[in-house]
Amino acid sequence: MPAGDTAAALVERLLQGDRRALAQAITCVENGETAAGELLAALYPHGGRAHVIGVTGSPGTGKSTLVGALARAYRGRGLTVGILAIDPSSPFTGGALLGDRLRMRDLAGDAGIFIRSMATRGSTGGLSRMAADAVHAIDAAGFQRIIIETVGAGQDEVEVARLAHTVIVVEAPGLGDDIQAIKAGILETADILLVNKADREGAEQTIAALRMMLELRNGTPAVVAHHGAMMAAPATAPSRQEDAWQPPLIATVATEGRGIAETIDAIEAHRAHLTGTPEGREAEERRAEAQLDRALDEALRRLLAEKVDAATYRQAVEDIARRRRDARATAEQLVELLRSRGD
Amino acid sequence: MSAQDQERKIRVLVAKPGLDGHDRGAKVVARALRDAGMEVIYTGLRQTPEMIAEAALQEDVDVVGLSILSGAHMALLPRIAELLRVDGMADVIIVAGGIIPDEDVPALEAAGVARVFGPGTPTDEIAAFIQGAVAQRRPA
Numbered sequence: 246m247p248a249g250d251t252a253a254a255l256v257e258r259l260l261q262g263d264r265r266a267l268a269q270a271i272t273c274v275e276n277g278e279t280a281a282g283e284l285l286a287a288l289y290p291h292g293g294r295a296h297v298i299g300v301t302g303s304p305g306t307g308k309s310t311l312v313g314a315l316a317r318a319y320r321g322r323g324l325t326v327g328i329l330a331i332d333p334s335s336p337f338t339g340g341a342l343l344g345d346r347l348r349m350r351d352l353a354g355d356a357g358i359f360i361r362s363m364a365t366r367g368s369t370g371g372l373s374r375m376a377a378d379a380v381h382a383i384d385a386a387g388f389q390r391i392i393i394e395t396v397g398a399g400q401d402e403v404e405v406a407r408l409a410h411t412v413i414v415v416e417a418p419g420l421g422d423d424i425q426a427i428k429a430g431i432l433e434t435a436d437i438l439l440v441n442k443a444d445r446e447g448a449e450q451t452i453a454a455l456r457m458m459l460e461l462r463n464g465t466p467a468v469v470a471h472h473g474a475m476m477a478a479p480a481t482a483p484s485r486q487e488d489a490w491q492p493p494l495i496a497t498v499a500t501e502g503r504g505i506a507e508t509i510d511a512i513e514a515h516r517a518h519l520t521g522t523p524e525g526r527e528a529e530e531r532r533a534e535a536q537l538d539r540a541l542d543e544a545l546r547r548l549l550a551e552k553v554d555a556a557t558y559r560q561a562v563e564d565i566a567r568r569r570r571d572a573r574a575t576a577e578q579l580v581e582l583l584r585s586r587g588d
Numbered sequence: 589m590s591a592q593d594q595e596r597k598i599r600v601l602v603a604k605p606g607l608d609g610h611d612r613g614a615k616v617v618a619r620a621l622r623d624a625g626m627e628v629i630y631t632g633l634r635q636t637p638e639m640i641a642e643a644a645l646q647e648d649v650d651v652v653g654l655s656i657l658s659g660a661h662m663a664l665l666p667r668i669a670e671l672l673r674v675d676g677m678a679d680v681i682i683v684a685g686g687i688i689p690d691e692d693v694p695a696l697e698a699a700g701v702a703r704v705f706g707p708g709t710p711t712d713e714i715a716a717f718i719q720g721a722v723a724q725r726r727p728a
Binding site: 264268272334338339340346361362 | 632
């Protein structure tokens with residue numbers, strides 16, 4: 246929080262379109278400052294209007310250039326765009342080199358664009374909270390489309406992609422066997438598949454391989470993933486196979502703008518598909534549930550910090566490390582302790 | 589409890605204003621600051637003062653690092669400092685590096701540049717200066 250400012254004043258400025266207030270609000274939630282709770286509570290009722298697009302894929306697939314091209318195309322259609330570009334922090338120094346703006350430089354000077362770079366800062370699930378909170382702030386500030394760009398390399402990134410209404414997975418030819426990598430988890434989240442750099446050698450093979458995987462995927466019945474477990478789909482869902490969204494596969498050359506209009510059309514078609522359908526409502530509820538789960542985890546940890554002293558906690562950690570007791574039993578015992586000390 | 593409160597990360601924008609195309613120094617500094625634990629937003633070559641000020645605002649950085657070898661520093665650096673002030677970011681620390689003659693340094697400092705680092709400055713020294721300057725600005 247800026248010194249001498251209150252959360253309410255910051256929110257007031259943000260809602261009036263003050264870009265600096267938006268930037269400061271993101272810093273506040275990113276750092277998990279004390280005022281973040283109040284800030285987010287005040288922002289939340291003003292959000293929910295933006296369509297959130299997640300763009301993910303291996304390094305070198307041209308995501309940043311693509312995001313820049315999509316943002317420009319949206320501006321051409323008269324819509325404002327917020328971009329959240331996420332890059333990894335170094336696990337050794339905690340520092341990060343955030344270079345996505347480099348490929349979006351021609352968006353500079355447009356008041357209808359807001360770009361924020363974010364570092365992953367460790368990988369304890371904190372990233373998806375930081376990103377979700379930042380998206381709430383950008384949404385409340387009135388941006389109509391929000392693009393989240395992540396390196397599609399791990400579980401954290403998949404989780405971030407799930408913040409989005411529409412998930413775009415980007416592939417490129419000539420990156421070796423990485424189709425294998427995206428098969429495990431990320432491809433399943435794709436609402437739209439892109440093969441970028443489609444003017445390069447090997448593009449056809451990449452497209453053919455992805456098409457085959459899409460066909461395989463569409464042949465299997467839909468399941469709902471929750472807490473990493475596969476649950477049977479509820480009886481009311483999913484909608485009949487012919488109504489279900491079929492992820493399109495689009496070839497793009499982002500540097501030349503090829504395939505960009507088709508991609509925007511596909512995003513908007515997906516948006517229309519989600520609007521007012523059971524599928525859209527279910528997706529919204531899944532996102533809400535994920536947010537609630539995350540908030541509950543954090544609230545529980547805070548409660549624990551309040552009610553259980555540090556020495557007890559350290560002792561519990563040591564018990565597990567020395568194999569005196571397993572983590573699950575230890576957690577149960579701490580929860581018992583909480584219960585006995587509850588008001 | 590496990591340490592949840594991470595210290596607040598220092599965010600630095602590294603940019604090259606003006607028209608010269610030499611970005612090696614800027615890249616070396618960007619990397620060194622990252623290795624010193626900072627979050628460095630690198631925006632690359634040929635940035636106008638307006639682009640730099642806008643990026644600094646959106647990224648809510650603590651520090652703007654400018655590398656300039658074109659000789660246009662007396663025009664560009666005070667302009668960037670002025671734009672930051674107008675945008676309410678007078679507290680952002682501006683540091684500069686590149687080819688800047690000693691006799692120009694006092695005027696640049698008067699215009700709001702906190703420190704000018706000449707060629708051959710060890711990157712540790714730049715990181716240490718930034719850490720010190722940010723610590724001074726932030727309320728304890």
